[in-house]
Amino acid sequence: MTRHLPPAGSALSFQKSPEHILSSRRASDPSHLFFFFLCTYINLTQLPPLYPQSINVDTGKFKKMNNFGVIEVAGTANKATPGWAYVPDTGPALPAALQPKNRKRAAAARNQPGLSLSDLTARQENKLRKDLEALNKDNHRDVNIPVPHKTGGGSRSQNKHTPNVRKILQSQKTFANHLDDYQALLALAESNPAAVVNHPLLFLNNKPLTTSASATPAKSASPAPAPPPPTTTAEKGGASKRSAAAAKRAAAKEKEEERKKARLAAAAKLPEPAPPPPPPLSEETPQEEDVEMVDISDPPPQQQQEEKELPTYPPDGTILPPYKKQPPVPHPGDNDPLLVYLEARATFGGEEGTKYPTRVFCEMCGYWGRVKCIKCGVRVCALDCLEAHREECVTRYGL
Amino acid sequence: MVGGRKLKTAGPAPPSSTLVIDNGADTIKAGFVTGDDGTTDKAPRVIPNCIARDRHNKTYVGSELEKCKDFGEIAFRRPVEKGFIVNWEAQKEIWDRAFFDDKAPQKCDPSTTRLVLTEQPNSLPALQTHCDQIVFEEYGFSSYCRGIGPSFNAYQDIQAIFHTPRTPDTIIDIPAEVILLIDSGYSHTTVTPLLQGRPLHPAIRRLDVGGKLITNHLTRLLSVRHFDMRNETYIVNEMKEAACYVSLDFKGDLDKMWKGTRGERREDYATGAGIATDYVLPDSHTRFHGIVRDHEPGAAARARKSAVSTEDILTLRNERFSVPELLFNPTDIGLRQPGLADLVMQSLSALPVGLWPGLLANIVVVGGNAKFDNFIQRLQVELLERVPDECVVRVARPEDPIVSTWLGAANFAKHEHADRLAVTKQEYEEHGAAWVARKFALGLGVDT
Numbered sequence: 001m002t003r004h005l006p007p008a009g010s011a012l013s014f015q016k017s018p019e020h021i022l023s024s025r026r027a028s029d030p031s032h033l034f035f036f037f038l039c040t041y042i043n044l045t046q047l048p049p050l051y052p053q054s055i056n057v058d059t060g061k062f063k064k065m066n067n068f069g070v071i072e073v074a075g076t077a078n079k080a081t082p083g084w085a086y087v088p089d090t091g092p093a094l095p096a097a098l099q100p101k102n103r104k105r106a107a108a109a110r111n112q113p114g115l116s117l118s119d120l121t122a123r124q125e126n127k128l129r130k131d132l133e134a135l136n137k138d139n140h141r142d143v144n145i146p147v148p149h150k151t152g153g154g155s156r157s158q159n160k161h162t163p164n165v166r167k168i169l170q171s172q173k174t175f176a177n178h179l180d181d182y183q184a185l186l187a188l189a190e191s192n193p194a195a196v197v198n199h200p201l202l203f204l205n206n207k208p209l210t211t212s213a214s215a216t217p218a219k220s221a222s223p224a225p226a227p228p229p230p231t232t233t234a235e236k237g238g239a240s241k242r243s244a245a246a247a248k249r250a251a252a253k254e255k256e257e258e259r260k261k262a263r264l265a266a267a268a269k270l271p272e273p274a275p276p277p278p279p280p281l282s283e284e285t286p287q288e289e290d291v292e293m294v295d296i297s298d299p300p301p302q303q304q305q306e307e308k309e310l311p312t313y314p315p316d317g318t319i320l321p322p323y324k325k326q327p328p329v330p331h332p333g334d335n336d337p338l339l340v341y342l343e344a345r346a347t348f349g350g351e352e353g354t355k356y357p358t359r360v361f362c363e364m365c366g367y368w369g370r371v372k373c374i375k376c377g378v379r380v381c382a383l384d385c386l387e388a389h390r391e392e393c394v395t396r397y398g399l
Numbered sequence: 400m401v402g403g404r405k406l407k408t409a410g411p412a413p414p415s416s417t418l419v420i421d422n423g424a425d426t427i428k429a430g431f432v433t434g435d436d437g438t439t440d441k442a443p444r445v446i447p448n449c450i451a452r453d454r455h456n457k458t459y460v461g462s463e464l465e466k467c468k469d470f471g472e473i474a475f476r477r478p479v480e481k482g483f484i485v486n487w488e489a490q491k492e493i494w495d496r497a498f499f500d501d502k503a504p505q506k507c508d509p510s511t512t513r514l515v516l517t518e519q520p521n522s523l524p525a526l527q528t529h530c531d532q533i534v535f536e537e538y539g540f541s542s543y544c545r546g547i548g549p550s551f552n553a554y555q556d557i558q559a560i561f562h563t564p565r566t567p568d569t570i571i572d573i574p575a576e577v578i579l580l581i582d583s584g585y586s587h588t589t590v591t592p593l594l595q596g597r598p599l600h601p602a603i604r605r606l607d608v609g610g611k612l613i614t615n616h617l618t619r620l621l622s623v624r625h626f627d628m629r630n631e632t633y634i635v636n637e638m639k640e641a642a643c644y645v646s647l648d649f650k651g652d653l654d655k656m657w658k659g660t661r662g663e664r665r666e667d668y669a670t671g672a673g674i675a676t677d678y679v680l681p682d683s684h685t686r687f688h689g690i691v692r693d694h695e696p697g698a699a700a701r702a703r704k705s706a707v708s709t710e711d712i713l714t715l716r717n718e719r720f721s722v723p724e725l726l727f728n729p730t731d732i733g734l735r736q737p738g739l740a741d742l743v744m745q746s747l748s749a750l751p752v753g754l755w756p757g758l759l760a761n762i763v764v765v766g767g768n769a770k771f772d773n774f775i776q777r778l779q780v781e782l783l784e785r786v787p788d789e790c791v792v793r794v795a796r797p798e799d800p801i802v803s804t805w806l807g808a809a810n811f812a813k814h815e816h817a818d819r820l821a822v823t824k825q826e827y828e829e830h831g832a833a834w835v836a837r838k839f840a841l842g843l844g845v846d847t
Contacts, residue, residue, distance in 0.1 A: 128733040135615045135732070136607075138475050140629040145452045145476040147492045148460060150500070162536045168529045169488050175480040182523050200833040201524040203840060338600045338840055344521040344589075346604040346742050348735060358730045366620070366717045367657045382660045 069374040069390075124377070179341060186340075364388050417513040417812040418498070418505075418540075421548065421805040422490075423448060424479040425585035425610065425767065427461075428805040429497065429505060432812045443805040444505060446497050450476045450489055461493040462504070469683040470633045482519035482586040483526050487533055499538070513821060514540040515812050517548040517804060520589055520603045527839070528832045535827045544821040545839050546811075549580040549591035550598045552765055552803055554810040560763060560795045573810065579743065579758040581778075582804070583768035585610040588726065588739065590746045592758050596816070597843055602749040604742050608729050610767050614639050616732060617722045625713050626680075634689065638678055638715075639722065641691045644772035646720035647780065656717040669696060674719060680711040723771050727781065740781035759786060762794045769800035816843060 161169065173181075182201070189196045196202060360369040362381035369379025373389055375397045380386045416433040427448045430440035446462045453459070454472040467473070478490035498505050514534060518527070527545070534543050553574040558565065574596030582589050588606040592599045618635045621628050628635055646652040655667040656674055671694035679690040694714060725731060727738040737745060743762070747755050759782070764775055779794040786792060797803040811817055820843060822835050 131732070132734060135612050135619075137615070138477050138611070139632065140618075141474075143452070143474040143476070145450055145458065145474060147450060147476075147489050148458050149492070150496070164532045165537045168533060169491065171487075173485065175483065175485045178485065178523050178525050182525060200831075201528065203524060203833055203837040339521050339603060341521045341523055344603050344605045346606055346736050346745055348737060358733075359728065361721070361731065363623075365624070365658060366721055367653060381657070384658070384661055 068386075121377075182340070183342075415511060416507070417515055417817075418507050419443070419515045419805060419808045419812055421517045421551075421808060422479065422484060423584060424477060424482055425449075426801070427493070427497070428802055430805065430809065431505070431507070432809045439809065443802060443809075445801070446493070448477065448479060448490075448493060450493070452476075460496050462497065468687050470631070470637075470681065470687070471683055472630045473633050475632070479586070482584070483522050484518075484530060485526065487529060491533065491537070509538040509540045512540055513542045513812070513817075514538075514544070515808050515817065516543070516545045517551060517808060518545055519586075520547045520549065520591060520598065520600075521605065524836060527836050531827070531832050531835050535824055539824065542821045542823040543827075544817055546808075546820065546842075547591070547598055548804050549582050549589065550593055550596055551808040551811050552580050552582075552763065553578055553593050553596040554807040554814060555797075555803070557761065557763060560797050561761070561793055573814065574816075575761070577754070577757040577761055579746075579762045581739070581743070581762065581764045581766075581769075583609065583726065583739075583764065583766040585767060588742070588766070588768070590742050592746060592750060592754070594754075599750060602746045604746045606726075606729065606736055606739065606742050608725050608734065608736075610636075610639075613643075613722055613725055613768070616725060617643070617718060620718050620722070621713065624718075626711070634681060637689055638713075640770070641689065642676055642678055642715055643719050643723050645723045645727075645774045645777045647773055647777055649720065649724060652720055653717055671696065671716075675714055675716045676719065678713045678715055680713065682709070682711070685709070723768075723774070726768065726774075727777065738781075739778060740785055743782060744785055755786075756790060760791045760793050762792070764794060764796040765800045765803045767801055769796045819843065 185196070185199070185201060189199075189202060360379045361367065362369045362385050363378050364380055364385035367381040370381060371386060372379055373386065373393055375390075375393050378389065378393075380389050416431055419430055419432055421428040421443070425448060427446040428443040429446060430443035432439050444462075447464045448461070449464070450461075451459045451464055451467070452474050453467055453469055455469075457467075459467055476486075476489060478484055478486040478488075478493065480486070484490050495503075497503055498507055499509070500506070516530070516534070518530070530545065531543070534540055534545075555575070556571050556573075557575040557578055558571075575593075576595055578593045580591045580593055582591065587609045590602075590604045590606075592602050614632060614636045617639050618628055618632060621635065652674060655672040657665065658668050659665040675694040677692040677694050679686070679692060681687050681689050692712075721731075725734075727740065729736045729738060736742075747758060750758070762778075762782075764778070768774065775794045775796055779792055782792045782794070820839070822838060827835055
């Protein structure tokens, strides 16, 4: 008869393991008693006393003690049993109340591959979802408070709303509705782009403004223009940079581009003022010079100076010549779109997962949940909370 | 606008005064900014953004809530959901009573006023266009600028919050050059890196834990352990603000507050160990707000037994610190999101490494949840565990975290960026709502 000893380091819990816990040794066997005391984990003074001799062999039920949810199955050679033992908790077993009676099915359910201790059964996941939704409510019960309109609103003309406004005021949509609508719109745009051309609500996808308000000539949708022929004049460089700047994106993308170029110092801008902040911030200064070059009216007087100082590279003097080479090729990182609502929600991400196991707390008092109820699988901290939980557990799951 | 250096043709005269509204889910902060010489509000007026109905079926809109005495079983209707204005019927009513009625405390005439409105990042385009339409078509403000709340915070003297040592004649950068702003409010918590006042959009991350979730969690715990308080969210909210704090040593504090196994008597539990406190619940007759008291062992039992017990006393033990812990470990209730420190790291990982030192050295926390004790210390400790040793990590919060965004927006209204970004009513009528929304979405652009 194999006695199931808990291997070192595994999670222990009160879990019924039908084959192993109930031994068939006699109570009078001294080695059995010794072994029992050996594998007892908690302080024995806290256990209710055991009365092995009061065991009725036929029914197998203890007369007086609280057996921690262990129910003995009547067996032929069923003698004094220790009552419980620590068994390693291997995987999300179904709670006892729901376990299939057939041994084959039970074994199949227990040996599901790919599940670990942190995965939840479907029942637990539903419960969790409902709890989280309840936590996001403003009121516990669903109340409907009508908006009180004051009579005689003074200068407010309550009846003259434009049709847009009237539609907005009457709509009773919740945030979830709006979110679903937007997702449907995005799905439609993906599947059928022609149908959503110029849709008023799809302005977040990085197309530059096409109205008359923005009146710059060279507008390109791609972040960097096609590589211009290598020029040595600052003016052409300025033009290509201007067109790059003209494609309006979020400011961050522009900054990243300039950071990549990283060597733009207009002659007139130096010497640089300001005490040096931490080194990456010094990349801010190239942007100011970049703007200088963008300005149409300014470059000509500067150009002559720069061209004179151009010949040697690396430069002898303290003044860096402007960047004359080709702009860098477009990089996928240049697209930084505005994130939609769901994309900005932080999740755990693919490969890292949760680095630490989920902490579980006692349902009753809030301490660490070290002990699992056998019936329903919920965690409690120790005996007192377990008994308190058992009272309500019995009403839900029966005995 | 585009290119940045062309002079705009002189349009209509700039509006004389600006109404700055920070429209939050729990409260609206609003005030006037009137040019350099005019009277500017030093601090905004804080208006509860809700329509409430108490148990006698009396309805309070907005700041009328101050007149309410009995907060038991009061129910709320909030126009702002998840940080965005969804229900304009209610929001319009609250705004009307606060700003546009004849006897409104902050009366203004929209046609000569410019509006600066804040919203949360990553909004839905439909909600943004609704907002723009209401502002122009219903109220008719003369010009309007809608921006992301976190980016307005950059228009303050940020280094003063950090007590950076500097000479008295240093020029203050407005907007601040680089900040990592954590806005932890009623609906959620967002991490927004800002560079010269402009948000870096791909790195904005959101954690769906906010004051509302924390209060509801505390309500649930109390309902299981003490009294059923599910209908009294307002009272639990007060309790949370008075008694809850963030613990720097979660495991140690939890151990101290344990009752122990059967038959074991633990010293710390019996005396309270400095953590357990008594909270006296308000009743509608004598006390209208709860009181926090030091824990006297047995006080609750004594109060209940005495014949004339008028006090309901709750003893708060590990709820005090395990409830705000949700901000740092949302997995405690099963919410599969990273905690605040990991959120910051995720946001940084979307940015080039060169920005990390600047951002980590300038972390500013605003929002209601920043008022928990030890919040910033805990965040600093957790971040130091996650970044390389050489990084300097400074976390700070302004003196009044709730009002900070409004103060930044008020500075913004006086800055020339506001003129660049604002849209007048004529432009709206000419180009339409979609153009306006896109202009706000694209923001300020690249030059200084």
